[in-house]
Amino acid sequence: MEEIEPPNNSSSSxxxxxxxxxxxxxxxxxxxxxTKLIFSDGTATLAPLKDKLIQRSSSSSQRIDADGISQVLQISIDNARLLLHTLAAVLPSDSDPLVSANPDDNVGADVNDLILFLYIQSYKRILPKTHKDSAAVADVWPSTSAFDGFLSALSPLQFVLSNNRRLMPSQADEEAHQLSYLQKHLANILALLAESVEGGDEESLVFTLERFEHLGFLIQFGENGSEGIPLSQAAPFFANSDPDMPAVPVPAAQVHDWVLQNIASALEHITERVSAKENGPPNASDQDVSMADACTSSLKGLTSIRSPSFIEGISKTSFVKQGSDLKGSSVKVLNCHDSVIYILAPLRYATVYGCSDATIVLGAIGKAVRVEHCERVQVIAAAKRICIANCRECVFFLGVNQRPLILGDNHKLQVAPYNTFYSQLEEHMTQVGIEATINRWNEPLALGVVDPQDSLSHPAGVADVQAESATCLDPDQFTNFLIPNWFGGESPEPTKHNPFPLPEVYMASQQKNHTNLGEIKQSLRDVQLEENRKRELSCALHVYFKDWLYASGNIRQLYCLQGD
Known part of the structure; x- marks a missing residue:
């Protein structure tokens, strides 16, 4: 095959x-x-490990199930299943058998996808620029150090707020950090993916079209405003392949040079955009607005479909977003306080970060929800899976098909069954593949307090312990949450009740409360009082009800009645 020169990868491309x-x-x-999933020595361990995974996998499909993963990686079967669920949530193609499998199906992971998943477990998240170790951000694997007890003295939210808002990492910072990681480790990644031809030396590594497309797990190509194009169509050496003929394998060195040049071009482009934004007037629609700088004027989302929509800085109000209001397939709710946020849309991913004293309703999230650094927040979510990290005094009303994952330094978390509905809920759940008959809300899985991928929660020499798990909400404290019907949108077959069946103990508690309410109403109607005494009783009830609204936080549900 004639070697094709890679395109000129200047930033203008x-x-x-x-x-x-x-x-x-x-x-x-x-x-x-x-810890057993993190390999920091490049291919030294992962290359022979891949051989073991292939030997243990199905010979025809090179897929390995949870039992095989548990044996090869020497992890528990629960952690092996967690690995498969996590991998399925981030695979780029919904047509992969692991993504479309039913819970009872014994479908394994493709070994090539699994080895890429294991490789990036060594990635460390970017540090806030204000941290004293911020110089280490230049290295994709920043070294860790003890932080003088600073972190333990702060609550999760205080830690978020302690960082200068303008110096929190922006989306551009985060993507540049991810690209730099890929740039640094590209040679190892390609060596793990490539196939050997006769001869067996390093020069004989090649990429078939099928192997090349596995890189789509880590990188993608797309124009501004598009959802991206297949990786093979972006590559000049596969773009014009005859669909009826197998593509000729390409030398791994050629793939390496082409990807590396495109990463360099992307990094240069990000640098130019950041520089232009810093030196020019602010643009509310800029997709790389800092996570802490975005304000309510930029809440209409982002210009690029591949980027998340942002809802940030909402305070003391109700805020509603439906599917038509959101661009892209993911949303990030950031730094919202004393508010009610309604996200009534079918989405793939959702992040809730740095919020307090708020109620956040997430409509139907088909891949994953992550809630981090929140305090006194109620999250109501219908989702495939949820991960909760570094939160305090939060309650999660969940309809989830997989076990809730609890990570980091958490305190006084409670979980409860899903407790609401809106007219389009079941339609949205069907669109993103959430099963109403499966709800594992009461099976939280707690991992460690120390997060090896986050330098801030992983000071050197600190021994890990199991994270504090969540307790089940007392059934007597369980109440339904009412979403105003004017928020729900229209549906040909509207949802008229909670699609997730309530456990018997919660249903019995609701029936008891309903009966008690009826008896109290009847007693009030039957009581013989003079008019002035009735007015006093009515005033007393209103006072106690108002006190309860504020004490319970339910006063936030009335924000929607205030108008604009």
Missing amino acids: CKQAVCLHARREAFEYGLLPI
């Missing part, structure tokens, strides 16, 4: 044509703080 991006989903939702 990103502006005029397609541009390479890191797949944020893999880095934001695909990391597990399990």
Whole structure:
């Protein structure tokens, strides 16, 4: 095959044509703080490990199930299942058998996808720029150090707020960090994916079209405003392949040079955008607005479909977003306080970060939800899976198909069954593949307090312990949450009740409360009082009800009646 010269990868190529991006989903939702999954020596351990995985896998499909993963990686079967669920949540293609499998199906992971998943477990998240170790951000694997007890003295939310808002990492910072990681480790990644031809030396490594497309787990190409194009179509050496003929394998060195040049071009483009934004007037629609700088004027979301929509800085109000209001397939709710946030849309991913004293309703999230650094927040979510990290005094009303994952330094978390509905809920759940008949809300899985992928929670020399898990909400404290019907949108077959069946103990408690309420109403109607005494009783009831609204936080549900 004649070698094709890679395109000129100046920064202008990103502006005029397609541009390479890191797949944020893999880095934001695909990391597990399990020590035995983290290999920091490149291919030294992973190369022979891949051989073992292949030997243990199905010979025809090279897929390996939870039992095989448990044996090869020497982890528990629960952690092996967690690995498969996490991998399925971040795979780029919904047609992969692991993604479309039913809970009882024994479908394993493709070994090539699994080895990429294991490789990026060594990734460390970017540090806030204000941290004293911020110089280490330049290195993709920043070294860890003890932080003088600073972190333990702060609550999760205080820690978030202690960082200068303007110096928190922006989306551009995060993507540049991810691209730099891929740039640094590209040679190892390609060596693990490539196939050997006769001869067996390093020069004989090649990529078939099928192997090359596995790189789509980590990178993607797309124009501004598009959902991206298949990786093979972006590559000049596979773009014009005859669909009826197998593509000729390409030398791994050629793939390496082409990807590396595109990463360099993307990094240069990000640098130019950041520089232009810093030196020019602010643009509310800029997709790389800092997580802490975005304000309510930029809440209409982002210009690029591949990027998340942001809801940030909401305070003392109700805020509603439906599917037509959101661009893209993911949302981030950041730094919202004393509010009620309604996200009534079918989405793939959702992040809730740095919120307090708020109620956040997430409609139907088909891949993963992550809630982090929140205090006194109620999260109501119908989702495939949820991960909770570094939160305090939060209550989660869940309809989830997989076990809730609890990570980090948490205190006084409670879980409860899902407790609401809106007219389009079942339609949205069907669109993203959430099963109402499966709800594992009461099976939280707690991992360690120390997060090896986060330098801030992983000071050197600190021994790990199991994270504090969540307790089940007392059934007598369980109440339904009412979403105003004017928020729900229209549906040909509207949802008229909670689609997730309530456990018997919660149903019995609701029936008891309903009966008690009826008896109290009847007693009030039957009581013989003079008019002035009735007014006094009515005033007393109103006072106690108002006190309860504020004490319970339910006063926030009335914000929607205040108007604009």
